[in-house]
Each structure stands twice: as C-alpha cells, then as structure tokens.
Amino acid sequence: MSIILIGFMGAGKSTIAKLFSKNYIDLDEYISKKFEMEVSEYINKKGISSFRKIEEESLKSLVGKHEIISTGGGIIESLQNQKFLLNENNVVYLKADFNCLLQRLEKDKINRRPIFENLVRKELEELYYKRSIIYEILADEIIDTTDKKVEEVLAILKEFYLA
Numbered sequence: 001m002s003i004i005l006i007g008f009m010g011a012g013k014s015t016i017a018k019l020f021s022k023n024y025i026d027l028d029e030y031i032s033k034k035f036e037m038e039v040s041e042y043i044n045k046k047g048i049s050s051f052r053k054i055e056e057e058s059l060k061s062l063v064g065k066h067e068i069i070s071t072g073g074g075i076i077e078s079l080q081n082q083k084f085l086l087n088e089n090n091v092v093y094l095k096a097d098f099n100c101l102l103q104r105l106e107k108d109k110i111n112r113r114p115i116f117e118n119l120v121r122k123e124l125e126e127l128y129y130k131r132s133i134i135y136e137i138l139a140d141e142i143i144d145t146t147d148k149k150v151e152e153v154l155a156i157l158k159e160f161y162l163a
C-alpha cells in the first residue's frame with residue numbers, strides 16, 4: 001500500500017512525504033530526475049499536456065512501491081488519475097485556506113511553479129476552488145494544515161497510519 005498525498009500547491013505534500021518515511025517518492029522529483037530537468041523547465045519546454053501524461057504514467061507505476069507518495073497539485077486535472085485515486089484507499093488531502101497557501105508559495109524561493117507564477121490572483125483562486133472540490137471527493141482522509149506547523153501535520157498523519 002502507498003499513502004498518496006494530494007492537495008493544492010503549497011499544501012506541504014513534498015515536505016511531509018519526505019519527513020514521513022525514507023521510502024517516500026515525490027512525483028515531481030521523480031519526473032525531474034527521469035527527464036534531467038526541473039519540472040518547471042519541463043512544463044515550459046514541452047507543455048502542460050505532456051507533463052500531465054507523464055504524471056499519469058508515473059503515478060500508476062509508483063503506487064504500491066513506496067510507503068508514501070507526494071503528488072503535484074495538478075494530478076487531479078487528469079480524469080484517468082481521478083478514477084485511479086478514487087480506487088485507492090489511502091489518499092490524504094492536505095488542505096489549507098487560499099491565503100495561507102498564497103503566503104507559503106510567495107515565501108518559497110526554492111521551487112518554481114509555472115502554474116502559480118503565470119496566473120493572476122483571481123485565476124489562481126478560481127483554480128483553487130475548482131480543484132478543492134475534486135480533492136475532497138477523492139480523499140480518504142483530510143488534514144487541514146492552515147495555521148499548523150509542519151511537525152503538527154506530520155504528527156496527525158502518523159496518528160492515522162502508524163498508531
């Protein structure tokens with residue numbers, strides 16, 4: 001079994017997966033290593049549709065092989081992935097208020113996120129609400145990370161799966 005973390009950009013999926021288990025895989029990191037370029041570079045060079053296809057293939061091939069998988073926020077843009085995730089039993093939605101996510105994303109100088117950088121606030125907010133409904137539907141567990149420290153979120157996840 002694999003725990004699969006879903007949620008909007010900035011929810012803390014990559015951070016939490018890494019801390020939860022040595023046997024983690026981050027889909028963006030996996031894709032970046034495979035194609036020897038940052039995900040942002042891949043999206044800018046090859047386009048978002050190509051990236052979504054790679055995400056589909058990667059998700060399918062990695063589930064079951066790692067204790068925890070952090071996905072990219074757009075994983076649920078693919079209908080195929082939605083169906084796949086609906087059939088999985090350990091999908092955890094890391095959620096947060098829009099303003100909280102925005103603050104985290106603005107502070108994060110390490111990861112480049114074309115979807116975040118190329119949208120104006122209103123467009124990003126619309127995307128957030130559109131995606132939030134889908135994350136909720138697909139989730140087996142939901143952790144609200146708003147105003148929670150990384151350590152607190154990690155402790156809740158451990159309570160679910162390691163207690």
Ligand SMILES: Nc1ncnc2c1ncn2[C@@H]1O[C@H](COP(=O)(O)OP(=O)(O)O)[C@@H](O)[C@H]1O
Nearest residue numbers: 009010011012013014015104108145148149150
């Ligand atoms: N619970 C949290 N509280 C405050 N900052 C956080 C929290 N979780 C993650 N962050 C920060 O937000 C940014 C995005 O985290 P990241 O793990 O890359 O999110 P995601 O993979 O969901 O996009 C990073 O700078 C990270 O340190």
Ligand SMILES: O=C(O)C1=C[C@@H](OP(=O)(O)O)[C@@H](O)[C@H](O)C1
Nearest residue numbers: 008009010072073074113114115
């Ligand atoms: O929401 C999205 O469409 C994306 C989210 C990013 O991952 P994080 O959610 O880990 O930031 C990354 O996969 C890519 O930039 C596209």
Ligand SMILES: [Mg+2]
Nearest residue numbers: 013014071072
């Ligand atoms: Mg991430």
